[in-house]
Amino acid sequence: MHSSSVSGSRPCLHSFKTTLPLKALAFSTMMLPLHSINASKATYQFDTVVNQNRLIVVSVENPTTVFDKTTHLHGFGYDLVRSYANSLNVKLExxxxxxxxxxxxxxxxGKANFAMTTASFQAIEDKHLAGFSATCDDSSVLEDNGLNVNLNWVFKHANDPLSQNASAYICNTKQNGTISQLASFYNRNVVKDESWDIIQRDLTNRMPIYKASFQSTAETYDIDWHLLAAIGYQESYLKPNSVSPTGVRGLMMLTHNTAKAMGVNDRTDPSQSIEGGAKYYDLMLNRYSNISYPDRNWYALVAYNMGPGAVSQIQSRLKAQGKNPNSWINLYSYLERHKASNSRYGQATQYVTRIRAYLEHIKSTPQLVNL
Structure with a gap:
């Protein structure tokens, strides 16, 4: 296949024949004639990734690819690329x-091994580059979740073993359901458009009252204050007198036992509540210190909502199924699959997904950040 060709409307596996893992492909190059090996090293990104144990990916910044205004990057496209780098056992830059x-x-x-863009195939071809759909031509999974359907991975050459391996990986990831689950978690429609006006009004009116407390407390525990505020909004809409039928109370909606354990004497005192909530969230983060960010944030949020014991039970079940219990997509998928039989699971997925949406909204709204 010529280097300027792209997968177009064809499924990516039709364009790229091999499904060999990267290390296997590395071995296969040894069987080529010497002049072929030298040519590939001069032209292809494959050898660079193998030899340097590093995958350099460049991406446009948008809500579908990556949210780049937090301490820890997150986003549908970013998580997909991160998963691919992990599958190759190389460091992601x-x-x-x-x-x-x-x-x-x-x-x-040649400054990046590949790019993740929303450029059209025509624009990719005009640059004499090769690209394929980041969802193996299943645009509906993005469209259904309010994400940009024109998400592509772009390489310098279509016949580079790296692009062939990546294409196979994407289609395998689609087939095993990971792409669908990632898109569901990063759903841009999780909060309806008409609700954002109310949310913006609430945050504009109430954030100035508690912003200093969020900031100082977050600094104490080395937590992003915007995330702490997003948790507070999800818990109580930033209303310190909130109380639930089950007895949780205050701006961060602490149970009596949790408040007592965190040293909170008055749950309705906003400063004490924010302090207690931050301290408890920090404990949850430390509990999952073996999990890398951004996944650690999502695990900690589910534990904050359901309790760490419930998360441990699910992790044990995932391990028994032969799945990685420390993979966020595995935990999220389990919660989604069993939410019909356990309402707490449905509440937990909504909880963490909405907090993610609130965090992104607060971070990307200058009048909220600069209040």
Missing amino acids: FRTVKDNASALNMVKS
Whole structure:
């Protein structure tokens, strides 16, 4: 296949024949004639990734690819790329740019092994690059979750073993359901459009009252204050006198036992509640210290909502099924699959997904950040 060709409307596996893992592909190059090996090293990104044990990916920054305004990157596209790097057992170096042209130019010049863009296939072909759909041509999984359907992975050459391996990986990931679950978690429609006006009004009116407390407390525990505020909004809409039928109370909606354990004497006191909530959330983060970010945040949030014991039970079940219990997509998938039979699971998925949406909204709204 010529280097300027792209997968177009064809499934990515039709364009790229091999499904060999990267290390197997590395061995296969040894069987090529010497001049072929030298040519590939001069032209392809595959050998660079293997020899340097590093995958450099450049991406446009948008709600579908990556949210780049937090301490720990997250996003549908970012998680997909991160998963791919893990499958290769190489270190990921992830870089963001503001537009598709910049991303394509970095691939063209060899400054990135590949790019994740929302550029059209025509734009990719005009640069004499090769690209394929980041969802194995299943745009509906993105469209259904309010994500950009024009998400592509772009390489310098279609016949580079790296692009072939990546194409096979994407289609396998689609088949095993990971892409669908990732898109569900990063659903841009989790909060309805008409609700954002109310949320914006609430945050504009109430955030100034508690912002200093969120900031100082978050600094104490080395937590992003925007995330702490997002938790507070999900818990009580930033109303310190909130109380639930089950007896949780205050701005961070602490149970009596949790408040007592965190040293909170008055749950309706907003400063004490924020302190107690931050301290408890920090304990949850420490509990999952063996899990890398951003997954650690999501695990800690589920534990904050359901209790760490419930999370441990699910992890044990995942391990018994032969699945990685420390993979967020595995935990999220389990909660989603069993939410019909356990309402707490449905509440937990909504809880963490909405907090993610609130965090992104607060971070990306200048009038909230600069209040």
